[in-house]
Amino acid sequence: MAQDSPLARKLSAFIRLSEPELTVLTGLHRRRRSFRAGGDLVHQGQADSSAYILASGWVASYKLLPDGTRQIVDFHIPGDFLGLRSILFRTADHNIEAVTNIEVSEVQANDLLSAFSTSPRLATAVLWAASRDEAMVVEHLVGIGRRSAFERTAHLLLELGARLKLVGLASTAGYACPLSQYMLADALGLSAVHINRVLRELREEGLLTFQRGRVIFGDFDRLVARVGYDKAYLDHDGPLLRETTLA
Amino acid sequence: MAQDSPLARKLSAFIRLSEPELTVLTGLHRRRRSFRAGGDLVHQGQADSSAYILASGWVASYKLLPDGTRQIVDFHIPGDFLGLRSILFRTADHNIEAVTNIEVSEVQANDLLSAFSTSPRLATAVLWAASRDEAMVVEHLVGIGRRSAFERTAHLLLELGARLKLVGLASTAGYACPLSQYMLADALGLSAVHINRVLRELREEGLLTFQRGRVIFGDFDRLVARVGYDKAYLDHDGPLLRETTLA
DNA sequence: CGTAGCTTTGATGTAGGTCAAGAAATGTGG
DNA sequence: CCACATTTCTTGACCTACATCAAAGCTACG
Numbered sequence: 176m177a178q179d180s181p182l183a184r185k186l187s188a189f190i191r192l193s194e195p196e197l198t199v200l201t202g203l204h205r206r207r208r209s210f211r212a213g214g215d216l217v218h219q220g221q222a223d224s225s226a227y228i229l230a231s232g233w234v235a236s237y238k239l240l241p242d243g244t245r246q247i248v249d250f251h252i253p254g255d256f257l258g259l260r261s262i263l264f265r266t267a268d269h270n271i272e273a274v275t276n277i278e279v280s281e282v283q284a285n286d287l288l289s290a291f292s293t294s295p296r297l298a299t300a301v302l303w304a305a306s307r308d309e310a311m312v313v314e315h316l317v318g319i320g321r322r323s324a325f326e327r328t329a330h331l332l333l334e335l336g337a338r339l340k341l342v343g344l345a346s347t348a349g350y351a352c353p354l355s356q357y358m359l360a361d362a363l364g365l366s367a368v369h370i371n372r373v374l375r376e377l378r379e380e381g382l383l384t385f386q387r388g389r390v391i392f393g394d395f396d397r398l399v400a401r402v403g404y405d406k407a408y409l410d411h412d413g414p415l416l417r418e419t420t421l422a
Numbered sequence: 423m424a425q426d427s428p429l430a431r432k433l434s435a436f437i438r439l440s441e442p443e444l445t446v447l448t449g450l451h452r453r454r455r456s457f458r459a460g461g462d463l464v465h466q467g468q469a470d471s472s473a474y475i476l477a478s479g480w481v482a483s484y485k486l487l488p489d490g491t492r493q494i495v496d497f498h499i500p501g502d503f504l505g506l507r508s509i510l511f512r513t514a515d516h517n518i519e520a521v522t523n524i525e526v527s528e529v530q531a532n533d534l535l536s537a538f539s540t541s542p543r544l545a546t547a548v549l550w551a552a553s554r555d556e557a558m559v560v561e562h563l564v565g566i567g568r569r570s571a572f573e574r575t576a577h578l579l580l581e582l583g584a585r586l587k588l589v590g591l592a593s594t595a596g597y598a599c600p601l602s603q604y605m606l607a608d609a610l611g612l613s614a615v616h617i618n619r620v621l622r623e624l625r626e627e628g629l630l631t632f633q634r635g636r637v638i639f640g641d642f643d644r645l646v647a648r649v650g651y652d653k654a655y656l657d658h659d660g661p662l663l664r665e666t667t668l669a
Numbered sequence: 670c671g672t673a674g675c676t677t678t679g680a681t682g683t684a685g686g687t688c689a690a691g692a693a694a695t696g697t698g699g
Numbered sequence: 700c701c702a703c704a705t706t707t708c709t710t711g712a713c714c715t716a717c718a719t720c721a722a723a724g725c726t727a728c729g
Contacts, residue, residue, distance in 0.1 A: 238560070238561075238564050240564070240568055240569070240650075241650045241652075242650075244568050245568075246563065246564040246567040246568045248560055248563060248564070260553055260556070260557075263549065263550065263553055264553065268557055268560075268654065268655050269560070302510065303510065306507055306510055306511065309507070309556055309559075310507075310515055312556075312559055312560060312563060313485070313495055313515075313516070313559060314485075315563060316493065316495060316559060316562060316563045316566065317485050317487070317493040317495070319563065319566045319567050319611065320493040320566050320610075320611030321487055321491050321492075321493045321611060322487075323716080324716075324717070355674085355675065355676090356675075356676070357674095357675080363567075364566065364567030364568060365717075365718090366717070366718055366719075367675090367676085368676095368677090368678090368717090368718075368719080368720095369716085369717055369718070371676065371677060371678085372677090372678085372717095374676095375677080375678095387726095403487075403488045403489075405488075407515065408515050570684080570685095571684075571685070602706085602707065602708090603707070603708070603709095604706095604707080612685075612686090613685070613686055613687075614707090614708090615685090615686075615687080615688095615709085615710090616684085616685055616686070618708065618709060618710085619685090619709090619710085621708095622709080622710095633708095634694085670728105670729105671728105671729095672727100672728100672729095673726100673727095673728095673729105674725100674726085674727090674728105675724105675725075675726075675727095676723100676724080676725065676726095677722105677723080677724075677725090678721105678722090678723085678724100679720105679721090679722090679723105680719105680720085680721085681718100681719085681720080681721105682717105682718080682719075682720095683715105683716100683717090683718075683719095684715105684716095684717090684718090685714105685715095685716090685717100686713100686714080686715075686716085687712105687713085687714075687715095688711105688712090688713085688714100689710105689711090689712090689713105690709100690710090690711095691708105691709085691710090692707100692708080692709075692710100693706105693707080693708065693709090694705100694706080694707070694708080695704100695705080695706070695707085696703100696704085696705075696706085697702100697703085697704080697705095698701105698702095698703090698704105699700105699701090699702090699703105
């Protein structure tokens with residue numbers, strides 16, 4: 176069932192996909208591959224890398240700095256497209272690493288392009304998803320630049336919850352989160368030690384618990400208010416302006 | 423002469439544009455508008471905003487936070503596309519403000535789409551430019567997350583130099599830079615006071631002078647080495663993988 | 670059941686923030 | 700071309716959020 180794939184689920188939240196469109200989508204899921212936790216799907220400087228659709232598990236994309244530290248740019252969850260940009264460019268400019276064991280569908284550039292031309296609405300939907308990803312990166316930039324450690328941490332955890340809910344992997348109560356505190360630190364531009372203190376504070380205030388691979392919301396509304404979370408950047412206010420595509 | 427427009431100049435650095443392609447490009451420059459310094463081209467929540475090609479002057483795109491501070495996401499210089507994303511989405515999720523008096527060409531969504539379908543290579547080139555913009559945002563994220571104030575500041579000033587050189591507005595010696603220290607601060611996630619101290623340090627080390635609206639490089643190579651600047655993210659290693667487009 | 674990676678906590682250090690106030694620029698109207 | 704106002708720049712004194720270092724206690728899994 177194509178409509179059971181996380182990608183179909185996510186895109187459906189935004190455009191109603193027809194039966195033939197779902198079939199095209201399924202067609203992209205032919206080359207199944209898996210990676211072990213810690214494995215690299217793409218690394219900086221790699222030439223001719225392919226794109227992937229993440230079917231299960233979590234992934235992080237990051238950049239390494241000369242001094243050995245790294246900055247995680249985004250996490251990816253089932254239904255996300257990985258490395259769309261590396262189809263456009265000769266060499267990848269960042270790394271993509273499996274956080275957990277994962278299942279992906281490898282997508283050849285040509286297959287993707289032909290899928291887009293047979294189904295322009297699908298192209299539009301994927302473009303929408305890509306734009307949403309970009310909006311998320313911008314939001315992270317804003318968070319790291321202008322928000323406190325406490326706010327940033329809460330924002331990230333709230334955002335992940337919202338994204339997971341779209342693909343049915345989170346409830347209002349919470350979700351499974353396989354990230355270590357080190358990874359949170361690398362994503363938020365903080366030290367792991369400080370993340371730990373922030374998480375304690377969140378727990379002590381009864382707002383949210385991050386433990387044993389689970390995020391559990393204590394008082395969702397108070398949390399949202401406390402850190403000024405506004406999910407507008409994820410919503411993108413309904414469907415596209417128009418349903419034509421670049422084609 | 424279309425090939426004299428900053429956009430044509432920038433795209434030419436990456437794909438050789440044919441005569442008819444240049445003509446299509448010129449066609450996009452019909453609706454000329456200007457804005458005064460400080461004016462808003464687009465603001466958060468605005469519906470149905472258009473896209474613009476910046477012909478002259480500088481622009482900043484930023485997000486406002488509830489507490490009144492702001493984070494500048496990127497500066498734009500002549501030849502840059504503004505608000506490409508807002509063609510895709512109903513409402514803009516960020517503000518775009520003129521830093522200086524500017525001249526732009528307003529581009530209707532339909533004109534852009536039809537230009538793309540008559541000239542797929544042009545579409546490819548614009549997509550390339552958009553991807554490069556995204557890579558720059560990622561690089562800012564990395565900078566704010568993991569680099570010191572000193573490094574970040576130098577990086578931004580180096581990046582702007584590289585971008586300006588592409589459109590003929592900078593030399594190896596330096597360039598005209600209309601940004602105030604407040605704007606640098608808003609872009610770099612720092613306070614204006616601290617920016618000032620960093621600029622003094624850069625000056626005292628003989629690396630770079632930022633004064634009276636000009637950036638003048640003292641010792642370019644030493645600066646690059648000192649802050650670990652790697653312009654790879656701007657180069658994107660040559661032309662696209664392939665010259666077909668989404669069409 | 671041992672060892673390697675996580676988490677937690679305390680003690681201490683520092684980059685960069687905030688406040689304040691004066692000096693240069695820059696702009697505006699006359 | 701000048702006088703005044705406004706924005707920018709610059710510097711000093713002080714403060715705080717977060718980093719770093721160090722050392723236990725957990726978990727988990729080979």
